[in-house]
Amino acid sequence: xxxxxxxxxTLHSKAQNFDASARAAAGALDIFLDELPDxxxxxxxxxxxxxxxxxxxxxxxxxxxxxxAGKLLTLCSFCYNTLKRTNHVIKTDPERRAKVTNFIEQxxxxxxxxxxxxxxxxDEIGFEALAKRVGxxxxxxxxxPYYGCLLLRPAAELEFDDPERPTILENFLASLGCxxxxxxxxxxxxxxFVAVSDRGAAVECSTxxxxxxxxxxAEMLVVSCPLCQYNLDxxxxxxxxxxxxxxxxxxxxxxxxxxVALGCEESCLHFxxxxxxxxxxxxxxxxxxxxAAVQA
Amino acid sequence: MASAPDMVKIYLMxxxxxxxxxxxxxxxxxxxxxxxxxxxxxxGGFCGACGxxxxxxxxxxxxVGLACQTVVQDQMYLAQIPFFPAVKAQYRVEDLPPTAExxxxxxxxxxxxxxxxxxxxxxxxxLEVMRYIAAAQRGDIRKLAxxxxxxxxxxxxxxRCPAEIVQYNVAILGRRLYSRHVARFAAHxxxxxxxxxxxxxxxxxxxxxxxxxxxxxxxxxxxxxEPEELVGGE
Numbered sequence: 001x002x003x004x005x006x007x008x009x010t011l012h013s014k015a016q017n018f019d020a021s022a023r024a025a026a027g028a029l030d031i032f033l034d035e036l037p038d039x040x041x042x043x044x045x046x047x048x049x050x051x052x053x054x055x056x057x058x059x060x061x062x063x064x065x066x067x068x069a070g071k072l073l074t075l076c077s078f079c080y081n082t083l084k085r086t087n088h089v090i091k092t093d094p095e096r097r098a099k100v101t102n103f104i105e106q107x108x109x110x111x112x113x114x115x116x117x118x119x120x121x122x123d124e125i126g127f128e129a130l131a132k133r134v135g136x137x138x139x140x141x142x143x144x145p146y147y148g149c150l151l152l153r154p155a156a157e158l159e160f161d162d163p164e165r166p167t168i169l170e171n172f173l174a175s176l177g178c179x180x181x182x183x184x185x186x187x188x189x190x191x192x193f194v195a196v197s198d199r200g201a202a203v204e205c206s207t208x209x210x211x212x213x214x215x216x217x218a219e220m221l222v223v224s225c226p227l228c229q230y231n232l233d234x235x236x237x238x239x240x241x242x243x244x245x246x247x248x249x250x251x252x253x254x255x256x257x258x259x260v261a262l263g264c265e266e267s268c269l270h271f272x273x274x275x276x277x278x279x280x281x282x283x284x285x286x287x288x289x290x291x292a293a294v295q296a
Numbered sequence: 297m298a299s300a301p302d303m304v305k306i307y308l309m310x311x312x313x314x315x316x317x318x319x320x321x322x323x324x325x326x327x328x329x330x331x332x333x334x335x336x337x338x339x340g341g342f343c344g345a346c347g348x349x350x351x352x353x354x355x356x357x358x359x360v361g362l363a364c365q366t367v368v369q370d371q372m373y374l375a376q377i378p379f380f381p382a383v384k385a386q387y388r389v390e391d392l393p394p395t396a397e398x399x400x401x402x403x404x405x406x407x408x409x410x411x412x413x414x415x416x417x418x419x420x421x422x423l424e425v426m427r428y429i430a431a432a433q434r435g436d437i438r439k440l441a442x443x444x445x446x447x448x449x450x451x452x453x454x455x456r457c458p459a460e461i462v463q464y465n466v467a468i469l470g471r472r473l474y475s476r477h478v479a480r481f482a483a484h485x486x487x488x489x490x491x492x493x494x495x496x497x498x499x500x501x502x503x504x505x506x507x508x509x510x511x512x513x514x515x516x517x518x519x520x521x522e523p524e525e526l527v528g529g530e
Contacts, residue, residue: 009434013396040411040430054458058411104413 001124003115004066005033008079009041015076015226015253017270022075022117022255024268029125029133033073036065044078046085053099059086060100064108073115075255077225081150081158084114088157116151116160118168118224118254127175136177137261138285144181144218145169146209146251148228149189163187169222172254176261181218185209190231203235210239214249219281221251229253233275250278260285304370321348321363321374335376341365344448347420349455350374360452362420380455382462385469394473396435403466406432408459415453415463421446425453425463432466437478440470 011019023033040058047055059082066072074080090097091110101108121130147166155163166187170180190209191202210232213221223229232251239246256269260282271279279286302317308328315324322339325332337345346363353371363376385402392398399406406429415425424443431439444467453463491497504512 009396009430012434012436038424038427040427041409041433043411054410054412057413061411061413 001030002032002034003071003073003120004069005035006039006042006062006066006072006074006079006083007035008074008076009044010078010226011076015229017273018075018226018229018253018255020268020270021253021259021264024264025255025258025262026117026120028259028262028264029121029130031120031124036062036072039065042079042082044082046082050096053096053103056086056089056096056100057104059083060090060108061104061106063087063090063110063112063114064104064106066112067108070111071113071115073117073120075117075224077148077150078227080114080116085154085157087112087114116224118172119160121172121258122168127171130172131175131177134176134261137263138257139177139179140284141178141281142181142217142219143173143178143257144183144213144216144221145173145186146190146213146221146223146228146232147187148223148225149187149192151224152187169224169254173222173257176257178257181213181216183213183216183218185212190228192227192231195227195231202231203238206231206235207239207243210236210249211243211246214246218249220257220278221249222254222257223251224254236276248276250274250276250281252278304368304372306368306370306372306374308374315368317368317370319368321350321361321366321368321372322346324368325363325374334379335363337364339364342448344450346376347448347450347452348374348376349418349452358418360418360420362448362450365420377450377452377455380451382451382454382465384462384465387469389469389472389476392473392477394435394437394477396433398473399432399435399440399466399469402469403432403461405459405461406466409433409461410459412458414456414458415461418452418456420450420452421448423447428467428470429461429463432470437470437473440467441474441478444468444470 007019026033039062042059042062043055049055063072063083063086072083074083087110090100090108097108097110121127147169151160152158152163152166161168164187170182173180185208188209189205191205195202210221221232223232229251236246236248240248251274256271256278259268266286271277303314304317305312305314306324307313308325308330313324313328315327319327322332322336335346337343341362341364344362348361348363348366350359350361351357351373352359352369387402409426409429411426413426415429416423416427419425423446428440428443431443444464447464447467449464449468451464454461457463504515507515
């Protein structure tokens with residue numbers, strides 16, 4: 001399966017670990033991510049202004065460039081949210097659609113399906129098939145799924161999963177053999193870009209998430225968003241300084257765990273980019289090849 | 297009797313002038329009696345001095361071109377942009393890593409890009425300006441350098457950008473970073489320079505200086521232009 005792929009700015013710079021691990025893991029499952037030949041920043045935040053077409057210009061243009069294939073895959077929660085919500089406006093608001101398409105001088109009708117890799121794993125591969133392929137590889141690893149905001153909300157537009165009680169990450173982790181640590185803050189905000197203007201407030205949000213997950217036994221947190229990863233990973237030194245009972249837990253992308261489970265080439269993981277090193281806890285699985293047998 | 301030349305009406309500084317069809321904007325302006333003191337350079341489409349904005353008749357679309365290259369049309373309404381205020385960061389390219397952080401710290405306004413594509417529409421070289429700014433945002437210095445290579449720094453993009461980016465200054469930083477830090481060093485060049493410094497060409501040079509004109513001409517016509525092997529080059 002080949003899918004047109006929109007990496008977004010962050011996956012090309014700060015979050016190369018997300019991009020590289022996803023390409024490798026997807027490739028091992030015969031899903032090839034064809035990066036769009038020419039792309040720009042999507043704007044990173046859906047434009048909520050009802051009067052302006054400017055904020056919709058870039059995401060609409062990106063979606064229009066995938067018109068032929070009819071699908072566009074992205075990994076970053078921000079890009080996913082922006083593209084999917086833009087698509088929704090184009091499909092449901094003819095006046096704004098006319099304004100935007102007239103300005104960018106390109107026709108687009110909202111027909112491109114915006115996909116997240118987790119959806120593809122669930123719908124095209126199937127978690128049961130993935131489990132058979134991986135063979136409970138990561139057995140014994142206690143992982144807490146962290147969704148953040150943008151993957152789930154606004155639920156009516158994203159239709160990604162239940163916004164209050166999502167299960168896609170849990171099912172994904174279970175298919176890799178992980179022990180899933182459910183915890184109450186898995187859909188609460190990590191602080192997002194408030195980290196830029198009021199770092200203290202963002203650290204507070206992240207602290208609650210990390211401490212609760214750790215207290216409930218999580219050895220690792222899995223995320224899908226570069227900003228969540230940044231907030232939750234980078235603040236841990238600060239947290240440990242003031243709260244001595246918190247030992248710190250690594251925060252990894254779901255694609256990195258998938259890549260480890262599939263035995264992908266370790267150069268795709270880029271664990272050295274993490275503030276809290278995941279390698280010690282994953283040492284049992286690093287330095288190995290692919291799982292032995294593929295069961296029928 | 298010579299036939300009258302085919303004339304077109306153009307508007308310079310708001311006034312109508314009749315000029316012969318087939319002239320470039322620059323020539324037509326001079327035909328109309330103006331002497332160009334600013335906004336005129338190489339006259340060869342290369343220096344970017346004569347970026348011109350115009351409309352044609354009642355068509356609402358803004359058009360652009362270089363005055364020295366663009367031929368006049370009937371009902372052309374002209375305005376030349378000799379200079380537009382630009383901001384230029386101060387830097388030493390030797391000290392800068394070729395990354396997104398460098399681009400953003402020196403030109404933070406590139407993050408204000410709204411993706412309107414006006415810069416591309418206004419570029420007389422038809423460069424993909426918005427896309428090279430996108431490359432700058434994500435630190436793809438090679439792509440930035442490649443896509444902006446034919447930029448003449450005419451300033452039309454900066455004059456129209458709603459985010460107030462000076463695209464051509466961002467681009468030249470990108471090209472400098474590329475040449476200094478990204479492009480591989482041509483090993484054959486270094487070897488050649490060493491050879492010259494060690495006096496490897498002195499004898500040939502002395503012989504040429506002592507030769508007569510016919511010999512020099514013969515040597516020039518038979519010279520080898522390309523290096524034999526491009527070792528380690530980009």
